[in-house]
Amino acid sequence: MLALEIKIQMETQSLWSFLHDSSLICVKSDSFERNAILEFKNENITGKIEQENEINWNVKIENVSRLIALKWELWPGNAPELNGLKISEQEKLTREYQEKGRTTSVNWNDFEKIFNRESIWIKDGTIITKESGILFETYGHTEKADVMYEIKIYGSLIKCIQSDQKEIAIEELIKIGNEYWENAK
Numbered sequence: 001m002l003a004l005e006i007k008i009q010m011e012t013q014s015l016w017s018f019l020h021d022s023s024l025i026c027v028k029s030d031s032f033e034r035n036a037i038l039e040f041k042n043e044n045i046t047g048k049i050e051q052e053n054e055i056n057w058n059v060k061i062e063n064v065s066r067l068i069a070l071k072w073e074l075w076p077g078n079a080p081e082l083n084g085l086k087i088s089e090q091e092k093l094t095r096e097y098q099e100k101g102r103t104t105s106v107n108w109n110d111f112e113k114i115f116n117r118e119s120i121w122i123k124d125g126t127i128i129t130k131e132s133g134i135l136f137e138t139y140g141h142t143e144k145a146d147v148m149y150e151i152k153i154y155g156s157l158i159k160c161i162q163s164d165q166k167e168i169a170i171e172e173l174i175k176i177g178n179e180y181w182e183n184a185k
Contacts (some may be wrong), residue, residue, distance in 0.1 A: 015125035017177030018045065018170070019138060024120040025056065027112050027151075029067055036061045036153050038138075039163075040122070044180045045173060056163040057173065061136055063156035069111035072148035075100035103150060111149070118144045127158060127170070134158050 022042035029036040038059045046055050077100065080093040114120075125138035136158060139150040161167050 009131055011129045013127045013129070013170070013174075015127060015138070015170070015174065017181055018042065018173040019122045019125040020177075020181075022122045023143070024115075024122055024138070024140065024151075026115050029064065029108065029112065034062070034064050034155075036064050036067060036155070038136075038151075038153075041119075042177075044184075045176050054163075057168070058161045058163070059136065059170075060159045060161060061134070061153045061155035061157070062159070063133070064153060065133070066152070066154040067108045068150075068152040069106040069108055070103040070150040070152075071106050072103050072150065073101055074098075075102075106149070114142065114149075118142050120149060 019040065019042070021044060022040045024038055025041050026039040027036070028039075038061075040057045040059065041054075042057065045057075075097060077097075080097050082090045082093060085093070119142070120140045121143050122138055122140035125136070128135040128137070133154060133156045136153045136155070137151065139148065141148045158170065159167060160170050160173060
């Protein structure tokens with residue numbers, strides 16, 4: 001029997017230090033230009049950069065092939081009672097409860113309209129890079145309605161542009177974010 005081994009080069013880059021506690025305030029996509037732009041406001045990082053005006057960051061994904069928005073739905077059963085339990089037991093019961101939930105797909109155009117009403121408080125994000133392109137992933141919940149969303153965008157190139165039109169490397173934002181969180185402890 002002949003075995004075929006295929007190795008896929010893949011790099012995962014955490015965006016936690018940049019995206020954690022930021023607000024996703026706008027999402028726009030352009031089918032003709034094949035791009036998506038996600039605008040983030042992150043006061044933690046803004047405070048670390050010298051500037052005259054408030055800065056937001058536009059993460060632009062180019063040559064987009066897939067836009068996916070998922071809504072997390074809680075399991076309809078009762079949430080576990082956590083009062084009086086050890087933290088490890090609380091975490092275990094919470095994880096088991098959350099695993100019973102599910103995600104459902106959301107129409108992308110409808111998803112973009114959410115930002116007419118409110119923003120999404122971001123928890124985490126990653127960029128996965130392969131030979132075939134990049135995957136930008138992030139998730140968080142709406143600040144008013146407390147609805148959890150997961151976003152996945154597949155493309156070939158990712159850039160970050162400040163609201164003052166200055167391009168900044170994602171690695172630089174991660175570095176600034178790391179410095180902020182190390183000093184916040």
